[in-house]
Amino acid sequence: MINSSFLKKIILALSAVFIISCDTDYNNLGSDIIDDDVHHGMFQVEAGVTAYDRPTGIVQSNNLTLNTLGAYDNLVFGKTVAHFVTQVQLATVNPTLYAPEIDSVYLYVPYFSSIESTDATTGVSTYDLDSIYGAPETKIKLDVFRNGYFLRDSDPGTSFVSGQKYYSNDKSLIDAAVVGSRLNNFSTAQNDEFPISDDEIARSAIPDGQTESKVVERKAPGIFLYLDKTEFQxxxxxxxxxxxxxxxxxxxxxxxxxxxxxxxxxxxxxxVVPRFDQGVITIKYRDHNISTTESSGHTVDKFAKSMTLNLDGNTINFFENTPKEAFTTAINTSDAAAGDVRLYLKGGEGSMAFIDIDQATIDALKAESQGGQRVLINEANLVFYIDDNTETGMGQGPSDPKKKEKEPLRLLLYDVKNKRPLIDYSLDATTTTINPKYDKFVHGGIREDENGRGTKYKIRITDHINNLVNKDSTNVKLGLVVAEYINLTGNAALKSPFTETTGATAPVTVSTVPVTSVMHPFGTILYGSNSAVPENKRLKLEIFYTKPN
Structure with missing residues (x-):
């Protein structure tokens, strides 16, 4: 979730870089046109495309870069409850221990946040949370247990050659192996009514030699829980x-x-998206510095010590979905021949869209070539309009635009057959210093807003179209998904792969989706390519080109 002040900063940064990028693109384009003056004029064509959606089913969800936690009722797509399990490792192995006695155990997992101000008198800081969906201070019931199921690195079914896959519906494996009772039993605010808070965390303790408790440590907002010290002892x-x-x-x-x-x-x-990779368990304990057998009968004092366990190793994010009927019906009644009126895209255990580019358009552009000189593709964009209808689209819910469901920031277009992004993605080296979620902004797929609501996404595929027209590349089926983090190019397996035989392009086996879509369990509704969609909202492939003389 991106706040408005952040957007102002990002727009300023993007504007500066975009001016430089545009200047570079213009010069490169100019060299093509001016050299020997082989091209003249510029033409525009709206190419034929067919788009329809499909459910992804259960997805691989282990070892994700980002993981979600919480229970969210999406007005458009339905309810998702997200759980998480992680391995834990010693920060320092083989510690020297004599007769340790634990004073306290606490867990801390920070949220994504930025500091806004700090009170010079109290030292208390205020923060702005990012990657939270819903209002701060909203509560969940949070139970933290010791896990008893071993999360394997490798799959024994492949003679341990391949990495182990765990899926979004594998929660029952963990539920059946829970060890003991709940560990976070300190207070109701740390379990049965746990708030997702943007407050600074102030840890209090009684320092050595003192009798009163005082704030000894301040932390940015996050999950902070005292864990059962007897269990850890x-x-x-x-x-x-x-x-x-x-x-x-x-x-x-x-x-x-x-x-x-x-x-x-x-x-x-x-x-919320906690930073589990930065999560730690801190054990405060007291122990001798030497063995009592070495003390020659003298009393051996115990000193304050600390042990750290990192939330590190294999992880799984689980999703329990209760989808809205309209969403389920839509993704199970797709029209691959004529294209869908609406495209439902949802991350996590959700849905995607397939896009076929009409080969006749590509052939027509090839036919424009003359005397060995080829058509010059100046620019090509897929433009997707968001359905913000108050009854069937993303506009459902309260009249206040701020309380409606927020559309995903990014979409990712990719080659389904070869399981990789398009060449335009690979060639786009643009980056931002403020937020990497805006990287590759020339290729695009970034939500465009108006009056606080998303209106459309535009994805630049100039090089992809150029390769189809001028390099005889194969016109492959394209996939479209929501994206949490655009720089991730890996794939997550589908538990039930399927073969997509319909559509204008050749059949293709769909066995994976981009992993970035699994990390974003929310979605959007786009207008599709069906002729029933008003022309000004219909999916478009705009191609700008110049002809040879």
Whole structure:
């Protein structure tokens, strides 16, 4: 989720870089046109395209770069409850221990946030949260358990040659292997009514030599939970832990991680993207500095010490979906021949769109070539208009635009057969210093807003069309998905692959989706290519070209 002040900064940065980019593009284009004056004039054609949607089904969701947590009621697509499990590793292996006694155990996972101000008198800072869906202070029930299911690195079904895949519906594996009772039993505000808060976290403790508690540490907003110190005393320092802290391979087999299980509270709807990769468990304990057998009968004092466990290793993000009937009906009744009126795109365990470019348009452009001189493709864009209808589209819900569902910031177009982005994506080296979510902005797929609402997405595919016209590249089926982070090019497996035989292009087996779409469990509704769509909202492929003399 991007706030308005951030948008102003990003627009300024993009404008500066865009001027430079445009100047470079103009000069390159000029060299093509001016050299020997082989081209003249510029023409525009709206190429024929057919677009329709399909459900992705259950998706691979282990070891994602970003993970979601919460329970969110989407007015358009339905409810999603997201849970998370992660391995844990020792920051320092094989610690020297004598008779350790734990004072406290706490977990901290920061949110994505930026500091807005700090009070010079109190030292308290205020923050603005990013990557939160729903209002701050909205609550969930959050249970944190010790995980008893071992998350494998490799798949025994492939003789451990391939990496292990876990899927978005594998939650039952973890539920069946929970060890003991809930660990976060400190207070109701840390379990049964846990708020997703933008408040600074102030940890209090009684410093050595003092009698009163005081703030000893301030942290940016995040998940902060005190965990059951008795459980950790037994787990880390009890008889069962003997020899288990020697290295992390042994430790991960012994302590198999933490499981964050979410239950929605009535009337509450919120989803957040915690920075689990920066999560830590801190154990404050007291221990001797030497063995009591070395003390020659003298009393041996215990000193304050600390142990850190990192949330590190294999992870799985689970999604439990309760989809809206209109969404389910739409993605299961697609019209691949005439194209859909609406395209439903949803990340996570959701849906995607297929796009076929009419080969007749490509052949017509090829026919424009004369005397060995080819048509020059100056620019080509796919333009998708958002359906903001208040009854059937993204405009559903409250009349206040700020309370309606926010459309995803980015869409990603890719080659389904070869499981990779288009050449325009690969050649676009544009970056931003403010937020990498806006990288590759010449290729586009960035939501364009008007009056606080998204209106359209434009994706530049000039090089792709040029290759089809002038280099005899294959006209492959294209896929369109929502994207959380545009720089990720990896793929996530579908639990149930399928073969797409319909449409204008050759049949293709669909066994993966871009992993960036799995990390964004929200969506948008776009107008499709069906003739029933008003012409000014219909999906367009705009091609600008110049002919040879």
């Amino acid at each position: 037994n787990m880390l320092f009890g008889p069962a832990a003997a020899g288990k802290l020697v290295n992390n391979n042994i430790f991960k087999e012994y302590f198999r991680g933490l499981y964050f299980r979410v239950t929605q509270l009535e009337g509450q709807s919120v989803m």
